[in-house]
Structure formats: structure tokens, C-alpha cells
Amino acid sequence: MSSILLVDDHAVLRAGLRLLLDAQPDLHVAGEAEDSRAAVAQAAALQPDLILLDLSLTNCSGLAAIPSLRTAAPQARILVLTMHDDEGYVRQALAAGAHGYVLKRAADAELIAAIRAVLRGELYIHPALTRQLLEELLPQMPPASPWESLSEREREVLVLVARGYTAAEIATRLNLSPKTVETYRTRGMEKLGLRSRAALVQFALDHNLLTST
Amino acid sequence: MNAGATKQHLSRWTSAVWNVIGAVNIRAKILGIVLGLVALMGVAATIEVRLLLEQTLTNQTYERSVAVARDVAARATDLVLMRDYYELFRLLRDTQANNPDLRYAFVIDSDGTIIAHTFGSGFPVGLRDANTVTAHEHHRSVLLTTDEGDVWDTAVPIFDGRAGIARVGLSLVAREQTIAAVTGQLLITTIMAAAMGITAAALLTWILTRPILQLVELAKAVANGDFSQRARRWANDEIGALTDAFNTMSEALAQVERERAEREQMRSQYVTQIITAQEEERKRIARELHDSTSQALTSLLVGLRSLADRHRSPELKQQVEDLRGIVGHVLNDLHTLARQLRPSVLDDLGLAAAIQRYVADCRTRSGLTIDLAMPGLNNERLDSALETALYRIVQEALTNVIRHAHATTASVVIERRTDRVRAIIEDDGCGFDPASLSGDGHLGLNGIRERAALLNGHLIIESAPGHGTTLYVEFPLPAPPEERYEQHSVGR
Structure with a gap:
């Protein structure tokens, strides 16, 4: 039987969750807290196996509470239950020490599976959110650089485009017509296999071409 | 017929002569005239x-x-x-x-x-x-x-x-x-008279043209928006009257300009207030939807789940399952609505996260390829009003691209430097002539320009029919930024 601490500022939801979780044979709700201060106190007193934590608390951010919860109950696993479905929150919650991330709109279907997974020592993240995280973790392909194959002018133009200059500004700087600038840019980007300005900026960042900023 | 032809001929000659005479200056x-008269005499x-x-x-x-x-x-x-x-x-x-x-x-x-x-x-x-x-x-x-x-x-x-x-x-x-001998004497006299004539003419020219040239300088200054200069009144003649009229005009223009500047300042204050109020209101509603309405619906979801777990009747289970489906839909819709009103990421995690999210949404919604790069914009936060403005500008610009540009690829670059931040939204769509920027189709661009101007930013549009469109929006950044790392604020 694993003990759970519910941290959420919404009393009705806490009641609903307690009803749901207590109905499971292997889970029971040991305590509830509606803000982070009470949560830390409860965690220290109850030493629960799992803390179900909402990120939007009344007086303080749930994210900020994670480290103190970890200190108060070192062996407790922390599962974030939140409305926020942005990767940014996931990244920060995991960095702060959470073990799982479940969206409230999936509370009915996934919550219990997530709780069990986290209790088993696994990491649970809502499937819709994992893709981007994984993409960031995958090793970047070292891009073969055709940069050297570009002409001097093409390189000059591309660096200025990547630095955010307008076509008119580049034309003035390099003493070319805007049309010629456009030609150099198109040709250079084709040679590099880049389809857009943002791709070029990313390329320039990867190849350290924006050093003067 | 003949008279008409002669008249036409005459007028052509007159205009040819006037072209020559009119082209030289008063001096x-x-x-x-003086030299001609002296020589003739x-x-x-x-x-x-x-x-x-x-x-x-x-x-x-x-x-x-x-x-x-x-x-x-x-x-x-x-x-x-x-x-x-x-x-x-x-x-x-x-x-x-x-x-x-x-x-x-x-x-x-x-x-x-x-x-x-x-x-x-x-x-x-x-x-x-x-x-x-x-x-x-x-x-x-x-x-x-x-x-x-x-x-x-x-x-x-x-x-x-x-x-x-x-x-x-x-x-x-x-x-x-x-x-x-007499002819020589007469010639010498003529030359002396001509010399005196030239001196007199030069003096006359100087007297005549000095106030005119001064008025020309003044008119240039007025054209450049400088209404503070006044012309000096040299003489009490027609040119003096012109000078007076000119000074009166400058005074009136300066007055109008002052009033215009005042009105403009008031207007931009009002617009700033309206935009701020709008953003605040959106933020409040979005939070309300998130924090109260969605929480209540989540409770409902959880309650329905417990209800289903505790009863064995398959009929009831099915009904509860349907209800859970509906509640789930409503929750999703509310969430989308809240994010459209104002994404909480923008306040909690900052511009970069919000833009990333918005661009990702646009990709799925429109099928457009959208590349994103944000050099220099990592965890550091910008001024909140500036972040909001940049977010709304990117939103408006991408909406324009999706609606009007018929593009296949778009790109968003937000580049932060020490003294400025520049957003560049580019597409490879149909483009347009920026000179013809007035119709209803470009209300979005005017909105972007307006928002930029309120924070001392400016918009540059580069586009040509068939060559895509690039919007550059640049804002100055006040002082060199303090080093602020790991300062997150999630929640309220």
C-alpha cells in the first residue's frame, strides 16, 4: 500500500482525486495540502511514497516547491499533475527533480497508470510531450559544411542575412543592388541546402558565424 | 486656320525663349538687361x-x-x-x-x-x-x-x-x-558705364535675392519639420510683405505641429492603455479558465472515473464513459481558448517558450513549414510589455502569412542583441508591393506598425509581387541587461 500526498489548491478536485485513488487497492491518500508551505510540512510529517503536485498553487509556484519537497521527504517520488501542456514546464519540472508529468485533462485515464509507473521507479511523461524532449536529446548530426564552397560574396551576404540585416541594408553595406543581394542569397542558401532565413540563422549559429554580436 | 497656326508657332517660340531666360538666375x-542696355546705348x-x-x-x-x-x-x-x-x-x-x-x-x-x-x-x-x-x-x-x-x-x-x-x-x-579718336572715347565711356551698370546690378541683385535666398532656406527647414526659424525682414517692400507672410505661416504651422504632436501623444497613450487593459483582461480570463473552470471540470472527470470504478452496471459505465468524453472535449476546448487569449507560457516561461509553442501550433494547424531560430534569446527575460508586443507581432504576422501569402515555407527569427531585439518574419509567398500599403488587406501590418511604434520600435517591409515578404520589426533595448539566470516564475 503506497501513501500519497495530494497538493492542489482546488478542494473539489482534491476530494475527487481522493475518492478515485482510495478506490484503488494498492493506493491510499495519506494527506492533502493546498499550498506549498502546507505541502512541505505535510511531506515532512507523513513521509509519503508519492506527492501529486499541481504547478499552479495559490501563493507560490509548484515548480519552486519541488526542491523543498525533495528535502522534506527525500524518498518520496514527485508526480506533477497540471493544466500546462508546454514542453517548457516539463523541462523545468524534470530539472527541479520531478519524476513524472501528467496533464489534468488526462487525469481520469492516465493518472493511475502514471502513479503506478512512478512508484515503480520509472519516469512518466504524458506521451504528447515526450517527442520534443527526445528530439532535443538526440545527438545533432554534425552537418557537412559546404560553407567553404561558397563564393566570398555569397558568404558575406549570408552572414549579413543571418545577422538580421534587411536586404536594403545589405545592399548599402556591400555596395550592391538589392536584386544582386537577393541573387547571392538565393544561390548561397541553395548551395547550403537551407530553405528559409530561420534555417540559415540556425546554420550560422551552429557554425559560429555570428561571432561579432 | 492660318492664324491659329501662327499663334501656335508664336507660343512655341515664346516658350523656347522663356525656357532659356527662365533657366538663368535673377543675377x-x-x-x-543692364549690360544689354548699356551696350545698345x-x-x-x-x-x-x-x-x-x-x-x-x-x-x-x-x-x-x-x-x-x-x-x-x-x-x-x-x-x-x-x-x-x-x-x-x-x-x-x-x-x-x-x-x-x-x-x-x-x-x-x-x-x-x-x-x-x-x-x-x-x-x-x-x-x-x-x-x-x-x-x-x-x-x-x-x-x-x-x-x-x-x-x-x-x-x-x-x-x-x-x-x-x-x-x-x-x-x-x-x-x-x-x-x-571720338569713337575710341565713346567706347571707353561705354565700358565705364557698363562697369558701373554691373556694379549697380550686382548690388540690386544682392538686395533682391538675399531675402529670397533666406526664404528658400527657411522653406527647406519647414519642409524638414523645423518650424522654429524666422526670416529677417530686410525692407518694407513686397519682399518684406512676403517675409511677414512666411513668418506667419511658419508660426501657424508650428502651432499645428505642436497640437498634432500633443494629440499623437495622447492617442498613443490611449492605445497603450487599451492594449495593456486588453492584455490584462485576456490574462485574467485565461487564468480564470485555467485555474477555476478547468479545475472544476477536472474534478468532474475524476469524479466520473470513481463513479465508473465503483459500479458494475455496464449501462452506467457506458454513460459515464460518454460523459467523460464530453468533459474531456470541453476541457480541451477551454485550454485552447485560454492559450489563444493569452498563453500562460508567455508570462511564466517567457517569449522564447511562447513563440516555440505558437509556431508549433501554427505548423499543425496550417500545414505550413515554419522554421524558427531565436539567437541570443535563451532563458533571459525581456520587459513584459516588449515580450507581449513581440509575441502578438509574430502571431499577427504568421496569421497574415497563413491567410494571404499562399506560401509553402515561412520562417521566424527573433534575434536579441545587447542594445536591440529584432524579429524577422519571412515567407516565400506571393508578396505584394509595399508602396501600395493601405487597403483593408493590410490592416494586420498597420496593427504591427502601431504596436511597434508604441515601444519605440519600427517596422520595415521588404516585399515584391512574386518574391515573398519579409517583415523586420526592431525594438531598442534600454540598458545593457543584468545577468539574470534561473529566475523562473511559474504560477501566479
């Missing part, structure tokens, strides 16, 4: 004087030649009759000595033989027959043209022709010299 015009006076002088001198020489010839004839009568040729020769020499312009004198006897003459050696051929006089005539004068100039040759009969003819020739060379 050249006045100088031209000079030339006319010279010609007139020359004609008059020539006539007078010719008459004078003629009269003298007659007088001298008669004198010689009178005094030669006795000498011819006495055949005293030596005295006759002396008489001719004396006469020549007394009249410096006497070119020659000679006497012909009744047989036609030259008995005395003043030519030292050799009598010019043909001179004898060049002039003659009958016995009854008083005299006869002929103007001879010789290689030494004009000569008045006068023949007078001696002793009524019975003792021959006396002939004298008075040279008109002196006349030419006098005329040349």
Missing part, C-alpha cells in the same frame, strides 16, 4: 556720332578746299599772266605750308599744261583729268578716292578761265583720325 537676368551713340561727325567734317573740308582754291586762283592770276612760274611755285608752297591738310595744289594754263605743282617728283597720272571746270563756273569739287584716302579736289578758273585753272586737293585723313 544673370538683371546683369543681362553705346553702339547707337557711336554710330550716330560717327555719321554726324563724318558729314560735318566732310562739308567743312569741302568748304575749306573751295576757299583755298579760290584764294590760290586769285593770287595766281598775275603770276600766270606774267609767266612768273617761280613765284607761282612759291605761292603753292606757301599755301601748302599754311594748310597742313592740303595734299596738293597745281595750276594748269589755258593750254592744259601744268605750269606749277607741289608734287616733288612726278605728277600722278590721271590727276589732271580727274576734275575740270568751265570758265563760267564758280568752282567744281570732286571727292577723289586715292590710295592715301579721300581727297576733296576743287578746280577754280583763273581770270575767268583765260589764265587756266587752279586745282587744290584737301586730304580727308584728318577726318578719319578725328572720327577714330
Whole structure:
């Protein structure tokens, strides 16, 4: 039987969750807290196996509470239950020490599976959110650089485009017509296999071409 | 018909002449008029004087030649009759000595033989027959043209022709010299008059053009938006009146400009207030949807799940399952609505996270390829108003791309430097002519321009039909940023 601490500022939801979780044979709700201060106190007193934590608390951010919860109950696993479905929150919650991330709109279907997974020592993240995280973790392909194959002018133009200059500004700087600038840019980007300005900026960042900023 | 053609011809000529005259400046015009007048006067006076002088001198020489010839004839009568040729020769020499312009004198006897003459050696051929006089005539004068100039040759009969003819020739060379001298004098006078005319014209030009040039400078300043300068009033004439009118106009323009600037400032204050109020209201509603409504619905979801777990009736389970489906939909819709109103990421995690999220949403929603790069914009937060503005601008720009550009690829670049931040939204769509930026289709761009201007930013549009569109929005950043890392604020 694993003990759970519910941290959420919404009393009705806490009641609903307690009803749901207590109905499971292997889970029971040991305590509830509606803000982070009470949560830390409860965690220290109850030493629960799992803390179900909402990120939007009344007086303080749930994210900020994670480290103190970890200190108060070192062996407790922390599962974030939140409305926020942005990767940014996931990244920060995991960095702060959470073990799982479940969206409230999936509370009915996934919550219990997530709780069990986290209790088993696994990491649970809502499937819709994992893709981007994984993409960031995958090793970047070292891009073969055709940069050297570009002409001097093409390189000059591309660096200025990547630095955010307008076509008119580049034309003035390099003493070319805007049309010629456009030609150099198109040709250079084709040679590099880049389809857009943002791709070029990313390329320039990867190849350290924006050093003067 | 003919008159019309002539008139047309005339007007073409007039305009051609005016093109030449009108092209030169006032100084050249006045100088031209003065010099022209002086030269005309000079030339006319010279010609007139020359004609008059020539006539007078010719008459004078003629009269003298007659007088001298008669004198010689009178005094030669006795000498011819006495055949005293030596005295006759002396008489001719004396006469020549007394009249410096006497070119020659000679006497012909009744047989036609030259008995005395003043030519030292050799009598010019043909001179004898060049002039003659009958016995009854008083005299006869002929103007001879010789290689030494004009000569008045006068023949007078001696002793009524019975003792021959006396002939004298008075040279008109002196006349030419006098005329040349007078002409030279007149020319010098003309040149001096012209010099004085030029000086006077230059002075006049300076007096006339100085206030005009000053007004031109002033008009340029006004055109550049500087209404503070005033023209100095030099004289109490028409130009003085123009100067007064100009100063009054500058004053009025300055007043209008001040009022306009005041109105503009008030307007941008109002717009800022409206935008701030709108954002605040959206934020409040989004939070409310998130924190209260969604929480309540989540409770409902959880409650339904417990209900289903505790009952075995398959009919009830199905019904609860349906209800959970509905609640789930409503939750999703509310979530989307809240994010569209104002994404909480923008406040909690900052611009980069919010833009990333928005771009990802746009990709799925529109099927457009959208690349994103945000160099220099990592965890550091910008001013909240600036973040909101940049977010809304990217939102508006991408909405425009999706709606109007017919593009396949779009790209969003937000570049933060130490002193400025620049957002570049580019697409490879149909483009448009930025000069024709006024219709309803470009309300979005005007909104972007407006939002940028409120935070001292500006919008540059580069586009051409068929060549895609690039929007550059740049904002200045106030002071060099403090190092602020790991300062997250999630939740309220």
C-alpha cells in the first residue's frame, strides 16, 4: 500500500482525486495540502511514497516547491499533475527533480497508470510531450559544411542575412543592388541546402558565424 | 486656320525663349538687361556720332578746299599772266605750308599744261583729268578716292578761265583720325558705364535675392519639420510683405505641429492603455479558465472515473464513459481558448517558450513549414510589455502569412542583441508591393506598425509581387541587461 500526498489548491478536485485513488487497492491518500508551505510540512510529517503536485498553487509556484519537497521527504517520488501542456514546464519540472508529468485533462485515464509507473521507479511523461524532449536529446548530426564552397560574396551576404540585416541594408553595406543581394542569397542558401532565413540563422549559429554580436 | 497656326508657332517660340531666360538666375537676368542696355546705348551713340561727325567734317573740308582754291586762283592770276612760274611755285608752297591738310595744289594754263605743282617728283597720272571746270563756273569739287584716302579736289578758273585753272586737293585723313579718336572715347565711356551698370546690378541683385535666398532656406527647414526659424525682414517692400507672410505661416504651422504632436501623444497613450487593459483582461480570463473552470471540470472527470470504478452496471459505465468524453472535449476546448487569449507560457516561461509553442501550433494547424531560430534569446527575460508586443507581432504576422501569402515555407527569427531585439518574419509567398500599403488587406501590418511604434520600435517591409515578404520589426533595448539566470516564475 503506497501513501500519497495530494497538493492542489482546488478542494473539489482534491476530494475527487481522493475518492478515485482510495478506490484503488494498492493506493491510499495519506494527506492533502493546498499550498506549498502546507505541502512541505505535510511531506515532512507523513513521509509519503508519492506527492501529486499541481504547478499552479495559490501563493507560490509548484515548480519552486519541488526542491523543498525533495528535502522534506527525500524518498518520496514527485508526480506533477497540471493544466500546462508546454514542453517548457516539463523541462523545468524534470530539472527541479520531478519524476513524472501528467496533464489534468488526462487525469481520469492516465493518472493511475502514471502513479503506478512512478512508484515503480520509472519516469512518466504524458506521451504528447515526450517527442520534443527526445528530439532535443538526440545527438545533432554534425552537418557537412559546404560553407567553404561558397563564393566570398555569397558568404558575406549570408552572414549579413543571418545577422538580421534587411536586404536594403545589405545592399548599402556591400555596395550592391538589392536584386544582386537577393541573387547571392538565393544561390548561397541553395548551395547550403537551407530553405528559409530561420534555417540559415540556425546554420550560422551552429557554425559560429555570428561571432561579432 | 492660318492664324491659329501662327499663334501656335508664336507660343512655341515664346516658350523656347522663356525656357532659356527662365533657366538663368535673377543675377544673370538683371546683369543681362543692364549690360544689354548699356551696350545698345553705346553702339547707337557711336554710330550716330560717327555719321554726324563724318558729314560735318566732310562739308567743312569741302568748304575749306573751295576757299583755298579760290584764294590760290586769285593770287595766281598775275603770276600766270606774267609767266612768273617761280613765284607761282612759291605761292603753292606757301599755301601748302599754311594748310597742313592740303595734299596738293597745281595750276594748269589755258593750254592744259601744268605750269606749277607741289608734287616733288612726278605728277600722278590721271590727276589732271580727274576734275575740270568751265570758265563760267564758280568752282567744281570732286571727292577723289586715292590710295592715301579721300581727297576733296576743287578746280577754280583763273581770270575767268583765260589764265587756266587752279586745282587744290584737301586730304580727308584728318577726318578719319578725328572720327577714330571720338569713337575710341565713346567706347571707353561705354565700358565705364557698363562697369558701373554691373556694379549697380550686382548690388540690386544682392538686395533682391538675399531675402529670397533666406526664404528658400527657411522653406527647406519647414519642409524638414523645423518650424522654429524666422526670416529677417530686410525692407518694407513686397519682399518684406512676403517675409511677414512666411513668418506667419511658419508660426501657424508650428502651432499645428505642436497640437498634432500633443494629440499623437495622447492617442498613443490611449492605445497603450487599451492594449495593456486588453492584455490584462485576456490574462485574467485565461487564468480564470485555467485555474477555476478547468479545475472544476477536472474534478468532474475524476469524479466520473470513481463513479465508473465503483459500479458494475455496464449501462452506467457506458454513460459515464460518454460523459467523460464530453468533459474531456470541453476541457480541451477551454485550454485552447485560454492559450489563444493569452498563453500562460508567455508570462511564466517567457517569449522564447511562447513563440516555440505558437509556431508549433501554427505548423499543425496550417500545414505550413515554419522554421524558427531565436539567437541570443535563451532563458533571459525581456520587459513584459516588449515580450507581449513581440509575441502578438509574430502571431499577427504568421496569421497574415497563413491567410494571404499562399506560401509553402515561412520562417521566424527573433534575434536579441545587447542594445536591440529584432524579429524577422519571412515567407516565400506571393508578396505584394509595399508602396501600395493601405487597403483593408493590410490592416494586420498597420496593427504591427502601431504596436511597434508604441515601444519605440519600427517596422520595415521588404516585399515584391512574386518574391515573398519579409517583415523586420526592431525594438531598442534600454540598458545593457543584468545577468539574470534561473529566475523562473511559474504560477501566479
